Amino acid sequence: MTELHWRAATDAGSYDGTASISVGQGAVHLRTDLPAGTLENAVATLSWPMAENEKIFMNGYQTWTECPELPKWGRQRGTDHIPKFLLDKYAFDRYGDYHFVRYSKRKGMSHGFSYCYFRSGEHYRLVASLDETPGYTIFYYDAKAAVLRIERDCAGVCHGGSVFAAFDLFFTEGSEDEVFDAWFAALGCRPRTTKKLAGYSSWYNRYQNIDEASILEDLQGCRALFKPGDLFQIDDGWEAKVGDWLETDPAKFPHGLRPLADAAHDSGFLTGLWLAPFVCEKESAVYRDHPDWLLQVNGQPWCCGSNWSSFYALDIDNPEVLDYLQTVFDRVLNDWGFDLVKLDFLYGAATFGSASESRAARMQRAIALLRTWCGDKLILGCGVPVMPAFGVVDYCRIGCDVSLDWDDVWYMRLFHRERVSTKQSIGNTVFRRQLNGRAYGSDPDVFFLREENCKLTPQQKDQLATVNALFSGILLTSDMPSRYTLEMREQYAALRDLSAHAENICVDADHDICIRYTLHGQEKTLVLEKKKL
Numbered sequence: 001m002t003e004l005h006w007r008a009a010t011d012a013g014s015y016d017g018t019a020s021i022s023v024g025q026g027a028v029h030l031r032t033d034l035p036a037g038t039l040e041n042a043v044a045t046l047s048w049p050m051a052e053n054e055k056i057f058m059n060g061y062q063t064w065t066e067c068p069e070l071p072k073w074g075r076q077r078g079t080d081h082i083p084k085f086l087l088d089k090y091a092f093d094r095y096g097d098y099h100f101v102r103y104s105k106r107k108g109m110s111h112g113f114s115y116c117y118f119r120s121g122e123h124y125r126l127v128a129s130l131d132e133t134p135g136y137t138i139f140y141y142d143a144k145a146a147v148l149r150i151e152r153d154c155a156g157v158c159h160g161g162s163v164f165a166a167f168d169l170f171f172t173e174g175s176e177d178e179v180f181d182a183w184f185a186a187l188g189c190r191p192r193t194t195k196k197l198a199g200y201s202s203w204y205n206r207y208q209n210i211d212e213a214s215i216l217e218d219l220q221g222c223r224a225l226f227k228p229g230d231l232f233q234i235d236d237g238w239e240a241k242v243g244d245w246l247e248t249d250p251a252k253f254p255h256g257l258r259p260l261a262d263a264a265h266d267s268g269f270l271t272g273l274w275l276a277p278f279v280c281e282k283e284s285a286v287y288r289d290h291p292d293w294l295l296q297v298n299g300q301p302w303c304c305g306s307n308w309s310s311f312y313a314l315d316i317d318n319p320e321v322l323d324y325l326q327t328v329f330d331r332v333l334n335d336w337g338f339d340l341v342k343l344d345f346l347y348g349a350a351t352f353g354s355a356s357e358s359r360a361a362r363m364q365r366a367i368a369l370l371r372t373w374c375g376d377k378l379i380l381g382c383g384v385p386v387m388p389a390f391g392v393v394d395y396c397r398i399g400c401d402v403s404l405d406w407d408d409v410w411y412m413r414l415f416h417r418e419r420v421s422t423k424q425s426i427g428n429t430v431f432r433r434q435l436n437g438r439a440y441g442s443d444p445d446v447f448f449l450r451e452e453n454c455k456l457t458p459q460q461k462d463q464l465a466t467v468n469a470l471f472s473g474i475l476l477t478s479d480m481p482s483r484y485t486l487e488m489r490e491q492y493a494a495l496r497d498l499s500a501h502a503e504n505i506c507v508d509a510d511h512d513i514c515i516r517y518t519l520h521g522q523e524k525t526l527v528l529e530k531k532k533l
Contacts, residue, residue: 006030006044008166010037010159021046021171023125027186028169036161042152044167049146055119056141057431058112061097062347062385064400064418068427069509072143076110078103079416090306095418108143114387126179130168130186132387135358158355180434189391191440197474198496199231204446204478205453208237211252215260221482223267232264233272233342242308243280243287245328261337272340273332277325278349278366281308293321297352304348313348316366329373340378343370347383363388380443390439395474397443398435399428405455426467427533430513433471441473449488450479466526469499470517
């Protein structure tokens with residue numbers, strides 16, 4: 001047993017209390033009467049020693065945030081090392097939690113959202129949230145002090161008096177499956193689907209350089225490789241500007257998208273379309289014509305990042321924004337006939353809370369709106385805080401975008417934890433593997449078999465493809481199947497077989513990352529060198 005000390009406060013009064021906690025206790029609900037006022041904080045601390053060889057995992061803020069297992073004296077890097085003129089120009093601090101969470105430069109200091117674990121060999125100590133509505137549960141670990149600090153991200157929310165749910169926590173220990181099965185049972189969370197998807201995305205070959213002819217060319221190539229029920233997804237580039245979703249780019253798609261969706265359906269495929277519903281770029285008609293639709297922070301539109309012409313958050317408290325987005329989804333899903341929407345940059349919906357709801361509650365409301373608008377159609381979430389999407393989206397990215405090389409250009413490695421990187425994507429796929437099949441079907445992003453327009457070595461491509469096949473609920477490539485050699489077609493068939501039939505998958509990450517599994521009765525091993533990850 002250990003003593004947990006906690007405090008919750010409004011600007012009109014506070015409460016201090018203690019609770020006895022055991023590592024395997026299960027649910028812990030800390031509640032107290034607080035006077036009406038504006039919430040200032042909710043904080044809990046408890047002694048939490050780590051063995052020298054123990055590993056710690058802190059779940060990153062959103063799907064792209066790098067979050068590997070760390071050694072006891074590991075640390076995370078924020079954006080305070082980036083010159084201000086670069087932050088102002090490229091908004092590197094807007095993709096993650098940097099504008100509202102403090103980062104430490106000290107070794108042995110780390111933080112994460114919604115859940116964390118401490119692992120010694122095959123033994124896990126899991127500490128997790130059971131409800132993020134009052135605010136994100138943020139865990140901070142200090143190895144030197146041997147203290148786990150837990151904060152509720154609730155400052156600024158109005159409390160009407162009476163009972164305040166300071167924390168809803170879950171403590172458990174055991175094997176990997178035991179602790180994560182217990183947590184999701186306590187959450188009452190089940191994935192919306194357990195069906196594995198496979199297929200094609202246009203992004204990582206053509207990027208925004210797509211048009212009607214190229215998409216038809218890709219579709220023709222996919223017919224030679226994919227199976228009925230597989231996914232054919234049109235990614236970014238079909239719209240004139242990000243935020244203007246009601247029409248296609250007339251020069252690139254003069255006949256719209258309905259004929260392409262119909263052609264994919266005629267081939268037996270499900271059809272998917274990329275959107276970023278809660279943001280718009282600066283050059284869009286939405287930004288130009290509807291400045292009142294933009295989320296205002298200190299009297300200025302809130303920039304979420306530097307992609308495209310830079311992009312800005314829409315205000316989901318504005319009824320006109322909600323009406324517009326409802327119309328968008330009706331058009332995409334019903335008029336154009338798409339079966340799945342890949343919804344990207346979702347963190348833009350809830351970069352701040354308000355007096356009436358926390359940042360996390362706002363994110364949950366945004367995800368619930370998406371489910372309402374999409375009905376029973378499939379949602380692939382991306383760029384979204386992890387726990388608010390549990391059980392609501394069908395599939396969800398669990399890492400950053402892969403790159404066409406191992407770790408992107410050197411200067412991008414100096415910036416934020418959400419950057420494009422094949423190396424970091426593989427790490428997140430491994431260390432968030434427990435979410436696959438429990439929260440949703442995990443999307444590890446695409447793999448490559450091709451030789452053209454790709455700088456990955458054969459070994460790197462094999463590692464990426466194998467990890468994706470082992471730990472995914474959706475297995476996509478951006479290769480042009482029409483250019484596959486016989487050897488590549490055999491490699492692709494083997495990956496589909498691996499995704500469907502791998503069993504007894506286990507990970508040993510004490511030294512290098514050793515992944516063992518059984519395939520058709522034969523034991524297999526994949527080793528990833530940590531120094532290369």
